[in-house]
Amino acid sequence: MIYLDNHSTTPVDPAVLDVMLPLMSEQYANAGSITHEAGRRVAELVGQAVADTAALIGASADELVVTSGATESNNLALFGACLHGRQKRRKVVSVVSEHKAVLDPLSRLARHGFDVVLVPVQSNDSDLPGGVDMQRLTESVDIDTALVSVMLANNEIGTIQPLKKIAAICRAAGCLLHTDATQAVGRIPVHVDELDVDLLSFSAHKFYGPKGVGGLFVRRRDRRVRLQPQIVGGGQQNNFRSGTLNTPGIVGMHAALKRSIAAAQPERQRHANLRNRLYEALAGIDGVSLNGPLLSAMTHEGELARLPGNLNCCFFPVEGQSLMLAAPELAVSSGSACTSAEPGPSHVLQAIGLSEEQGRSSLRFGVGRFNTESEIDQAAAWIAEGMHTLKKLR
Numbered sequence: 001m002i003y004l005d006n007h008s009t010t011p012v013d014p015a016v017l018d019v020m021l022p023l024m025s026e027q028y029a030n031a032g033s034i035t036h037e038a039g040r041r042v043a044e045l046v047g048q049a050v051a052d053t054a055a056l057i058g059a060s061a062d063e064l065v066v067t068s069g070a071t072e073s074n075n076l077a078l079f080g081a082c083l084h085g086r087q088k089r090r091k092v093v094s095v096v097s098e099h100k101a102v103l104d105p106l107s108r109l110a111r112h113g114f115d116v117v118l119v120p121v122q123s124n125d126s127d128l129p130g131g132v133d134m135q136r137l138t139e140s141v142d143i144d145t146a147l148v149s150v151m152l153a154n155n156e157i158g159t160i161q162p163l164k165k166i167a168a169i170c171r172a173a174g175c176l177l178h179t180d181a182t183q184a185v186g187r188i189p190v191h192v193d194e195l196d197v198d199l200l201s202f203s204a205h206k207f208y209g210p211k212g213v214g215g216l217f218v219r220r221r222d223r224r225v226r227l228q229p230q231i232v233g234g235g236q237q238n239n240f241r242s243g244t245l246n247t248p249g250i251v252g253m254h255a256a257l258k259r260s261i262a263a264a265q266p267e268r269q270r271h272a273n274l275r276n277r278l279y280e281a282l283a284g285i286d287g288v289s290l291n292g293p294l295l296s297a298m299t300h301e302g303e304l305a306r307l308p309g310n311l312n313c314c315f316f317p318v319e320g321q322s323l324m325l326a327a328p329e330l331a332v333s334s335g336s337a338c339t340s341a342e343p344g345p346s347h348v349l350q351a352i353g354l355s356e357e358q359g360r361s362s363l364r365f366g367v368g369r370f371n372t373e374s375e376i377d378q379a380a381a382w383i384a385e386g387m388h389t390l391k392k393l394r
């Protein structure tokens with residue numbers, strides 16, 4: 001199998017697994033059992049891992065809530081901030097191309113009586129396909145806005161949003177800013193102060209850590225964010241999120257993030273090279289077009305406009321599902337893995353102006369740490385072959 005679905009998840013790096021295993025075999029005590037030495041030792045280890053993970057994104061230890069992953073982090077951020085007893089504002093502003101782990105909590109907030117505004121994004125033929133419509137965002141955020149939620153990098157077309165500019169709008173309106181940074185953390189530089197965000201979600205399995213563990217940054221230093229806990233019980237993590245700490249997960253998440261950040265610069269270049277190589281091979285096939293920002297696109301501020309390992313192409317009139325069947329040993333995706341319960345065309349591709357048919361004819365590729373040039377060439381050859389066969393059948 002050739003695995004080019006690294007936006008969906010990444011394999012656990014063997015070095016990360018090595019760090020995790022002792023927490024399952026010898027050091028298995030509950031980090032909450034500080035009545036004995038074994039528990040105290042694990043508590044210290046895990047406390048250090050949390051503090052070090054927080055520091056890697058510019059946060060302090062008491063600003064990081066460990067969760068089961070980005071879905072839970074997003075739920076805690078959105079429900080926690082909006083449903084807090086002292087929250088008087090009744091409006092939430094977000095973007096149409098967000099992940100379902102943001103959109104679905106927002107639908108529930110709308111049922112709770114919140115005014116939820118989803119701002120459109122720029123079309124596929126604009127300067128920044130998938131970039132939030134800043135004028136509409138500015139017009140939508142006002143003194144009744146409790147929270148703005150904008151993802152840092154899109155999981156389907158890789159668009160990187162101008163979070164710093166959005167933060168300035170939020171500061172002026174006195175509202176909170178949450179970002180779902182799940183596809184960004186470990187891949188591009190992420191620092192909570194530079195982005196000036198109040199809440200930031202991430203997930204370890206996107207940066208070669210284990211599944212089932214992630215984090216939510218909750219700002220406490222200069223501005224103190226109030227959150228209503230969503231999981232109550234033993235009062236762990238300052239009551240923000242009860243439940244026995246996932247000790248192997250926390251230690252694994254830290255090792256994975258440390259490794260990813262240390263390797264980030266050369267990895268970004270390598271991933272971009274492999275992704276560009278794949279696109280060059282695919283672009284030679286008649287009818288193939290690019291979804292999302294140009295691969296070389298930079299923002300006006302000279303920053304990357306697209307995640308380096310991300311590629312999304314339309315193979316119209318051939319359906320993405322048929323292409324995947326024609327290349328059974330290639331692991332790619334026809335949308336977001338996390339919305340696989342809904343097999344319809346991608347809401348992100350529709351948001352940038354693609355038709356339902358173009359959406360169904362599109363595939364997402366995510367290049368990662370363990371991909372090689374020969375895999376890229378083989379993947380491109382399988383797709384070219386599949387296109388040739390499927391076009392003949394039409």
Ligand SMILES: Cc1ncc(COP(=O)(O)O)c(C=O)c1O
Pocket residue numbers: 007008068069070071072099101151153154155180182183202203204214336337338
């Ligand atoms: C942008 C984004 N947000 C949230 C999630 C959900 O993450 P998790 O699987 O950790 O719950 C994903 C996973 O694909 C994602 O890409």
